[in-house]
Amino acid sequence: MDKKLLIKKAFEAREKAYVPYSGYHVGACVLTGRGKTYTGCNIESASYTPTICAERTAIAKAVSEGERDIKAIAITGDSEWTYPCGVCRQVIREFGKDILVIIAKSQEEYREYTLDELLPNSFGPEDLD
Numbered sequence: 001m002d003k004k005l006l007i008k009k010a011f012e013a014r015e016k017a018y019v020p021y022s023g024y025h026v027g028a029c030v031l032t033g034r035g036k037t038y039t040g041c042n043i044e045s046a047s048y049t050p051t052i053c054a055e056r057t058a059i060a061k062a063v064s065e066g067e068r069d070i071k072a073i074a075i076t077g078d079s080e081w082t083y084p085c086g087v088c089r090q091v092i093r094e095f096g097k098d099i100l101v102i103i104a105k106s107q108e109e110y111r112e113y114t115l116d117e118l119l120p121n122s123f124g125p126e127d128l129d
């Protein structure tokens, strides 16, 4: 897995963030089992609540292209370390507990977690079997 490439793509996606209200830019890049990447940025709305986070933009792009086998997601934002919000953790969880979540401060400095570490004891699709 080319983690550096995922991080680079997340940084590029962050530049596309549409954030007229918060001014807070976030970028994400998903890697799938077939080796494909899908990027996302946050997209805000004048009525605020429809705002979609970068992570969910990237996941929506992957899934809507038929790619549900998500292996990793790299995230970068305007904080030194930008961690995914609770809603995004749950959305990532939908596609697996072992997904690698890379929180990137820069191209060189990043932290790695499994989704299960970020959202322990989670509720997921198996609960509805």
Ligand SMILES: O=c1ccn([C@H]2C[C@H](O)[C@@H](CO)O2)c(=O)[nH]1
Residues within 6 Å of the ligand: 019, 022, 024, 025, 026, 041, 042, 043, 044, 051, 052, 053, 054, 055, 082, 083, 084, 085, 088
């Ligand atoms: O993990 C996160 C946290 C926040 N945001 C966005 C939502 C909103 O546009 C802005 C400020 O919350 O950052 C993300 O995209 N991902």
